[in-house]
Amino acid sequence: MAIRKAYVASPVLSPEESLERMQVEEGFEVQLVAAEPFVNSPVAMVFDNNGRMWVSEMQGYMPDTLGTDEDKPTGKIVILEDKDKDGTIDDRKVFLDSLVLPRALCFVENGIMVAEPPNLWFYEIEDDRPGRRTLVDSAYSEGGNVEHEANGLVRALDNWIYNAKSSKRYRKDGDKWLTEKTHFRGQWGVAQDDYGRLYYNNNSQNLLGDYFSPGMGAGNSNQRKVAGFNENIVPDNRVYPARPTPGVNRGYLEGILDEQLRLVNFTAACAPVLYRGELFGKDYYLNAFVAEPAANLIKRNILEEKGYKVQGKQAYKDREFLTSVDERFRPVSLYNGPDGALYVIDMYRGIIQHEFFLTEYLANEIKSRKLSQPISCGRIYRIIPKEKAVSSITMINNPLLLIKLLKHPNGWVRDKAQQLLVDNKYTQVATFLRQNLKLKDKPLAVIHSVWTLEGLGELQTTDVVPLLQHKDWHIRTQALSVLPSVMSKENYSVYVPVLKQLLVQNDTLAAPYVAFLVQTVRTFDGVAANSLLNKLMQQYSANEFVADAAISSLHNKEESFLKDALTFNADSSLAINTQLRKVLYDVKDREKSQxxxxxxxxxxxxxxxxxxxxxxxxxxxxxxxxxxxxxxxxxxxxxxxxxxxxxxxxxxxxxxxxxxxxxxxxxxxxxxxxxxxxxxxxxxxxxxxxxxxxxxxxxxxxxxxxxxxxxxxxxxxxxxxxxxxxxxxxxx
CATH class of the missing domain: 1.10.760.10 (Cytochrome c-like domain)
Structure with a gap:
């Protein structure tokens, strides 16, 4: 076939040559930030306070089609710095070496978390060197299949750290590490929006995500699915490569490639990120970008809120935000930067399919076109608007300056300011944070101030109650979401009437959150919890989101509540009744499954x-x-x-x-x-x-x-x- 012959070779290109083969949305440009020998096989990174990149290098991944010596400790965590401030990296420092396939990083307090399956470690940082090492979780990732191990380590708005391909979340509390169950999410990569909602995907689906705050609704182990989590945000999975892509694992199947031998739908979707910088302009703010390394492209999706739902569509018809005709261009992770740019981690190699599922077809493609070697490359790019000044920000550890940065237009800066205030335990700024809660025109500053107070242990009932009645729905959301952290035996009686009032006011947006919170109220007062549930069922028994939220608060109480629900409304087709029966069926089924x-x-x-x-x-x-x-x-x-x-x-x-x-x-x-x-x-x-x-x-x-x-x-x-x-x- 003529098309296949034209792409029989897949030469290794220099970073400059590879850049020339990229096509990005009009008005933007792609700039090289780092390349080999400064970086090798990068898969994940985080920026520190000074804008330096800490990069996880998975050098051992698939040295050949058999995965020979993949378990050797060749992985590294490196620090990349642009010392002369010309926009490209000129200094490399190895922070950690002798790691086996490290895959995720996260700064916390005086150290950094490192995911090295099956373990999750925390290393204290001492003058850019690893200090004391603490094992956070010896079962961070269970299994052993590289394509299906936990990753991500995203420090979310609610001060917890979440992952893809995992149902655990983490948080440092003094010298202890807390681990809690959360919803299972995605496959590779996880990101948040301005309101702390999480987004993720799997290899064949463009974008999945949550409608509600991530800490809600995971308390009932009898419940297999909670409506509003793991929702299909962008159901359109079509992709538009710039070149034939025969080198995909199922390329021999009908419908995988089109007549031009180009991938039809996602097969390696990963690394979603919601753009939260100020550089791109308002039309791009909170757009979701998704990487597809098998097709050498990055997709842009436009999201829209409809009540508490988030739905989206692809930004373009028949084209992409960025494409490349260099087959070895492998965008595997995307990030917001402190300068407002969109950063792209390019693993730059021929093989990205793990050998465990490698088809004979793809193995032959790799052999015939010599895709196995080299495995010593890697690039990091940033995407910026043309002819627009770009400047990064240094996060100075001054509490009053950090308070101001909670109002910054760049989401990365706001997140980092909150984290530094919490990590340094700057409780002396609580008064200033409370002043922020009264801001009329800065809702995101209000939201970050709420969670900064929560992270400092300084959030008070008098702070939260007014926000529960705030006219801005997103602020009410955060006030509801923070209640499990601040509600206690001493103050729950203040919150319960406010929650009831939201139901009296028929606040349909708040109703699922009130249902989620029944579990917290029950800890202190079972009668009050049942009263809230009864009110919810009288008003919202047909609403699947409220029904599932209510069931999340009913661990091992589902059967008795089903009887109560039927007294409110005997219609067996109502969401609350059908969902309760489904959970009870699963419970009985599980009992038989020993x-x-x-x-x-x-x-x-x-x-x-x-x-x-x-x-x-x-x-x-x-x-x-x-x-x-x-x-x-x-x-x-x-x-x-x-x-x-x-x-x-x-x-x-x-x-x-x-x-x-x-x-x-x-x-x-x-x-x-x-x-x-x-x-x-x-x-x-x-x-x-x-x-x-x-x-x-x-x-x-x-x-x-x-x-x-x-x-x-x-x-x-x-x-x-x-x-x-x-x-x-x-x-x-």
Whole structure:
């Protein structure tokens, strides 16, 4: 094919040559900030107070198609500095070395958090050198599959640190580290907007996110899904590469590439960021940018608030904000900068697909076009408007100056000012922060002041109550969101009447938040909590967001409350009734699912493989994960004919799939499941144990699968690369 011949080579280009092959939105320019030898295989970074970049280098990632020596400690955390202030890095300093695939960083107080799966570390910083090391979490990331391990470490507005591919959040409290359960979010990268709502995605979906503050609604372990979290913000997943992209993992499948061999839909979406700088202008503020390294592009999405919902659309038709014809341009992370620019981390290499799911098709693409080497490159760019002055800001550790910076137009600066005030425990500025709460024309300064007071432990009831009735909805949101942190036995009786008044006023935007807060009120007064719930159900029993928020406050009380809910309204189709029945069904189902422990013992290799390969998408309980994969528990495909299940595991599955009578398809789930048959590191016995494990875990009970069964399937489908469709499986 002529198109393929034209792109048979994929040469390594200098940073300057690669820049020439980029096309960015009119009116903008891309500037090189750092390149090899100053940076190698970058995947994540954070800016310090002086504008220096602390970069995580994943140098060991995929040295070849077999992932040879990937577990060697070659990763580093480096400090990059522009000493002569000409806009490009001229100094590199190694802060940490001998790390295995480090992937995320976050400054806290006098140190930095470093994610090095499975561990999460905190290193004190002493004159740009690592001091005392503390293990924050030995199970930060469970599994072992590089594509499905926790990452992110975003320090959000509410002073907690959140992650993608994780249901944990962290916070430093004196000498202790707090870890709490939160909602499971995304795959690679997590970002926040001005109101602390989180945004994320998975490899096939443009943008997912939360409608509500991230600390809300994760308290009921019986509840698998809470409406308003993990919502599909931008459902349009179409991409528009500037070049043919045959080097994608499923490029051989119909519909993956168009007639010009260009990727049709996202296959490696990652690193969402909401632009919060002042340089781009108001039309770009709070736009969501998403990276697609497999197609060498960055997408721009425009978001719109509708009540407490956030919905979005792609900014352009048939084009992108930035594209490149350099196949090795791999934007893997995006950031707001202290100068208002949008920063791009370019891993710059040929291989970005991990070997665990690497198809034979892509392995051949890599070999034929010599994409394996080199692996010693890396670039960092910034995107700015043309002919516009750019200047960074140095965060001086002066509490009064930091108070002023809470009003700054750049979101990065506001966030950093809040964090420095909290980290340095500048409690003496509480009076000035309270003055900010009365500002009429600076709502973002009010919001940051609320959370700065919270982080300092200085927020008082007299600060919060007036904000609960504030005319600005976003300020009311923050006042409601902060209540779990400030409500106590001594003051809850002040807050409860105000919450009731919001319901009396029919504040529909506040109603889900009041429902979330029932759990906090119940800690101090069960009667008051039930009174709020009853009022909510009288007014909002048909509202799925209020219903799920209420259920999040009803751990192990769902059955009794269902009886109460039916007395308010016997209509079984109402959201509160249907949602309660769903939770009760899941609880009973879970009680029947205690076979997993015995299955772990009987099929130990299969259990390990499940954790490393399948759990990230199908869930530890086998009940599936929204936006990723359908359930394995009680799936007709799992407990049914093994002659159909084995090919699915070996070669993958594409397109819609009907499981137990329900049709699952994108965007409810990822449209493709990769197979593991091409992974030469896995023996037939391990594959057989994996299949046997899922067939005999949770509520499943089915015949074991042997290594001989796997061999027979390989022989039957010899030379097959393509994933199966449901229709093809039904014909087997």
């Amino acid at each position: 076979k997993s422990k015995s299955a772990e013992q009987e099929f130990p290799k299969g259990y390990v493989l499940f954790k490393n390969t399948c759990q990230g998408c199908h869930g530890a309980d086998g009940n599936g994960v929204k936006s990723l994969a359908p359930p394995l528990n009680k799936s007709n495909w799992v407990v049914g004919d093994k002659e159909k299940l084995i090919p699915i595991v070996l070669y993958g599955l594409t397109g819609p799939i009907k499981v137990s009578g329900k049709l699952y398809q994108a965007p409810e789930i990822n449209g493709d499941m990769p197979g593991i048959g091409a992974n030469k590191k896995l023996s037939d016995e391990e594959v057989a144990q994996l299949i046997s494990f899922i067939r005999n875990s949770w509520s499943n009970k089915a015949e074991k699968v042997t290594a001989e069964d796997v061999v027979q399937a390989r022989n039957k489908f010899e030379n097959r690369q393509a994933a199966f469709t449901m229709e093809q499986l039904n014909k087997l």
